[in-house]
Amino acid sequence: MMPLQALAVTETTPGGSLLVLGIVMPAVALVALIGLGGRGARAIVIAALLFQLYVAVRVALLVAGTQSPLAYVVGGFHPPLGITLRADGISALMMVVSAAIFLAAAGFAWKDFAQPGGKPEARAPLIFWSAMLAMASALNLLFTSSDLFNLYVGIELLTFAAIPVTAIKGGADTLRAALRYLLFAVFGSMLYLFGIVLLYGAYGTLDISGIAAQLQPNAATLAAAGFVTVGLLAKTALFPFHLWLPPAHAGAPAAGSAVLSALVVKGSLFLLMRLWFDTFPTLREPADMQLLALSGALAVIVGSVTALRQQRLKLLVAYSTVAQIGYMFFVFSLAPKGTGEAIAATAWTGAWLQVVAHAFAKAGMFLAAGLAAEVLGHDRIRDLGGLSRRAPLAVLAFALSGLSLMGLPPSGGFNAKFMLLVAALAGGQWVWGAVIIAGGVLAGAYVFGVLARMMAEPAAGASLQAVGRGRQWIALGLSAVAVLMGLLPLEPVAFLAIGRAL
Amino acid sequence: MIFAIMAMILLPLAMALLLLSPALRPMVVRGLGLAPLPALLLPPAAWEGSISTVSFFGTWRYVLDQAGALLLGACALLWIIAGSAASRWLAGRGGQGRFALWWLLTLSGSLGVFVAGDVVSFYALYALASLPAYGLIAFGGGGAERRAGRVTIAAALIGEGLILAAMVLLAVNAPGQGLAIAPLVAALPSSPHCGAVIALLVIGFGLKIGLVPLHGWMPMSYAAGPLIATAVLSGATSKAGLIGLIRFLPLSEAMPVAGGMILAAGLVSALYGALLGLTQANPRSVLAYSSISQLGQMAAVLGAGLAAGAPGAGVIAAYYAVYHVLVKGGLFLWLGAQGRRIAAWQLGLVGFAALGFAGLPLTGGALGKLAFKDLAGTGATGMLFSFAAVGSTLLVLHFLRLARAPAQDPQPQPLSPAAWIAAVIAATLLQWTLFAAVTGDSARSALRPGALFDLAWPVAAGAALAWGLAALGTRLPAFPPGDIGERLIAIIERQATRIASAILRAETQAHQWQVSTLALAAALILFVALQTVFGPR
Amino acid sequence: MADLFTILAVTAGAVLFLAGTVGLLRFPGTLARLHALTKVDNLGLGLVVLGLMPQMGFLAAAKMLAVWLLVQLSGAIVTQILARSVRGGGER
Amino acid sequence: METGFDIALALLLLCVGGWSVIARNMMTAVIVFIAYGLLLSLAWVRLHAIDVSLTEAAIGSGATGLLMVIAAHKVAGDTKRVVQLSRGFHVLAAVFAALVAVGIAALAFVLPGEPSSLAAPVLERLPDSGLGNPVAGVLFVFRSFDTLLEKVVLLLALIGVWALARDADWGGVPGLRLFRERHSVLTLLARTLPPIGFVFAIYMTWAGADVPGGAFQGGTVLAAMWILVMVAGVRRPPRISSPPLRLAIVAGPVVFLAIGFLGFLAPGAFLAYPEGFAKPLIVAMETALTLSIAVILGLLIAGPPKGEDAP
């Protein structure tokens, strides 16, 4: 039985306090970082991120063990007055994924953002580490909170943490990218906020399960659903609204763009899933869901074609993110209201496999692209030659990530595409099936185009710097996880269904 | 049995990983010939016709049946011969590591694909067989070679997309069956989308074996890149398409319509390939068209098998393919081994082996033709097969005439002649020894006068025609410059660039602030309107 | 009686505000406009405050008076700076 | 008479809002925006939300207005390489905007009749937290998690602004010295007004527990006073890496987190107040918050640290 709608929250479950710690501890670390003026910054950050991983793994074990969601009533006040945190299968999964990727990114950026000797504090390290901590806290909040306004504050925190990472290099185009990202994101969140106004007006509560319990399909709710969804689409950079993503993710430092592409974009997508599968379970009208899937399909095609035509490696990888996000929106149309149990379960697992596989693969690919830029001094795709000699592990990482993005077995990407395809063709939606396959072919084209150039002979007179082995292993580790996910069996994963009822 | 399979697939990959460390690189390059060795252990195990399957990690199953064993044995032999020639060829040449890497990846894929038993591992190994070929083709780095590589990769990717669609349809039609190929294929005829699945399979694998409209990439890719690579690509990896058809076509069910269409497509390719080959001036292109023609005949055999519902057709096609694997690879190796002057005996041996394609009696090829004689029947299809044999003879003679001329592109460092000789001899020996096991009647039956005559007259007619043409000195009417395949590719490329630049223009439009925000407002109105109009009442 | 006084004072204040606004629109130079605005508005506000005082308790009236004083203080300072910058004497 | 004023106010709001959007010159648009902000606080008073009116006046139009004026002043000379949008585009944008507006307006008539509100439960649960002001009750007791996160958002905003300093200027002084030399009149104001401001701010924070007011409003007034002193050049702003400044910045969040974790021990839930101690804890938290908000808002307006000479 693969239920898709969240169960109501009652009491704080044992281990529930972990959820709060997952959100508050990075905030404590952030406060300490700023208060202590950058002394021992990296130690604080690593301690906080390790704690995050500990919390995430414990939460996942508890959820898997008890086969029921963890819940925590903050401050002791039950909804509708108070705020509750709730971690079901997908939250636990995303908490573990984000903790792992943050640790990897921190490890990768360990050297670049070190505190310079002598001077107690420098700009870049303080900014980068604070932003990373804030993103970790905001993401955990998005994954666990079940109060809509609390989620609004979480999304804003995420955006404000992502802006300094985008603009940290300080060049004119990174600043322009950051400004465009900020203005567009605030526009999106204002629309989201208005959706909340309507929901509060209609139901008098902002708690997800509270609204789901009293849900009636009246005009106010429908309008609210529309506003909230479009607001979040702006923040997830789905195709027509992706203007801010490529320059922002390409301009950020390697570790930063890895986290931005792998996790930050998924935060608002997670919210959309919470919205349509938990808050408005019975509202999933085929017409609108097809609209979402249509822009998803456009994202896949246009994103891939544009990625194919990019001159710069990081922009190519960023446009690949725009394309891969498109895949995740098929779940809405593949499992609209009233679809059969099996198809909905397959589509649900396919979407989440795609989210996680893309997170690891894209993080690995961005780190590899960062290494390539360091080795060659530029990231023009045309003369990437000689990289395979100087940083072979980075090229291998790029290849393995490419394998997952292309959707070739054995990789998480393949499992996800296979499940989505099965759900699409079983549901008789040929067009989405064709787009998924075309997307795979186009992804193959642009990944292969880059790989072939990476393997070519170095251009005459190109001076190649050496790059540390440790960082190459980190990139390779992330890509390897994406590939190892290919060993999962190709059936709906029960863990993702914990805490959900149809 | 399972260790041999794992070793066969994983050894080359392990060696490829070893390439990462510069110290081990020369040792790996020298060991290219040894990588396929574990594959030789497998075919004898499956010889008694026993089909053994082993499953691994739940979804990953491996099966070794007769057809797979035949092809695996032949390809393994070719890979060993070519591998040892390659390691000598690479000695002291720049970019050794790169070539060895692509070589090992293709090797692992092309051997593994014959034993893959379930949809996922078949798809993985099939991709592994076709994608790294880019590195081999575009090894020289020249513009033409890179374009050939791009076209080959594009064809491979599109083929894989179609095959993935077919596989998913298979999995969807038989929900409870899991992912093993055999049960899925067995459930295929009764499924609603049977026609669509077969069409997808034929087009997907047809791209790989160059069925006529889809063959454009083959001459381009075989004419580019080092000859050692083309030998392996033309001989071994193209057979991945064949094993795909053997595995995925429901041969046990008589499907006259689908079978007939495949038979027709095969025969058209056979005839078209032979005729087009005559118009080519470069011996490598001639061999490419000969491949199109031979692979077309194999597809025709499978088509006939499907139409008649004879499960044995797979083994017969595989048997016929064994000769093509080794001799086609041998011919390319021979081209690679050409010094300034060609000794007479070399020409004789090559001629004898090549005419095997046309079914010259006593050659391995003749045995292959005998094997599928009853499948083809004596009616119109039998006639067409014979015409194909005539065409092949013409093509082979044309190739010999071209190859005799002083080598146009003298190989800077010719391959050792031992390679092609070994390949050709292995081919003939293999065919003779295996004839009995495959067709049931003894090898001597091939020497019966009736059989000899059936084989001999097409070759004789072909030779006469060739002599007549040469005597009249009339060049063949110049066919329209390119052939359909190339023109198809050119058209597709033009359309693709046109659409791509249109999409790119649209994307840069959507990139501007005012357009995005307007789109957001529009989406808002559209979404809310859709909700309220279609909303649940 | 108190109500009568309030009505009278508040209307006077309103009239003065009106005069100030008209001055703002009609007068030619910035300085003239400044003159009209500050003089009239402060007086107008004073009258209104005065008018409302009887209506309220002592504390509220004191608060109103404090408000008026603060407005006087900031108004005067701002006018000084504006006038200086207009005349070009002071800094930007 | 009652609605007459509201109608006038609503129309005025629309006109002033429209003017600030349509205005060609940036500086006029910003000044009109400040006026719009004040009108908006009036509107909040009409909606019986005094706390919000204070916040809107202080932060919504005051602080934001000041920021925008500074920006407009610096960017005024912008040779706008204006992307000339075609006439049709303007019309299209106007049509879509109007559609959105009409849609939202129509929703008013569609909201369910019986207003579902949390006013009653708040009133009923408020007394045991010792607070009188229900809005402060919601902010610091029922939804204190939001307020805590909002503090983190403020910290992040500060990080975001500081991220834009040049590496060389790091640790330097935030640059907001508009008047270089001592300016007699402004210095007078900068000397007389702050004391009044401090007293007023402290009163507002203290009174916030029972009557409209509270940490945000008090903090903003304090920040305003600090800005006044900085602008007049009476006192140079501290270097951003100076420890006392950093402690002031984190004081509020640290106290808030400490009280939050205290909740773990006493009643066993994060951010829960032990019986009877709610009021004192909240007041302590509010004073620390006021200090932090004042410092952070001041630094946000002062902008990233600049070199010595930069204006």
Added chain:
Amino acid sequence: MSAALLFWLAGSGLIGLSVYGLIVNPHPLCKLLALNLLGSGVFLLFGVIARRGASAGLGGDPVPQALVITGIVVAFSATAIAVALLLRLHTEAGEASIDEEDGQP
């Protein structure tokens, strides 16, 4: 025409105006201003909802009012960052505009 409904119409009008301004105004500062306007419009509607929820003791439901206060502070943080970005972009690139040059993708 209750006061609440009146301000709801005013709020929605403001939202419409700000969306228009956001789309059309070329300069990022004007866009930022439009965003602030949009924010104040949405908060105004929040206030109307609060007013509708008024019960015996209170003039308005305190929960949305608290949310609006938090919203205003968050909106201010966004404006602060945007202004700082804008000024730095102005010093860096001579003029603050967020339309990319034609060449740059």
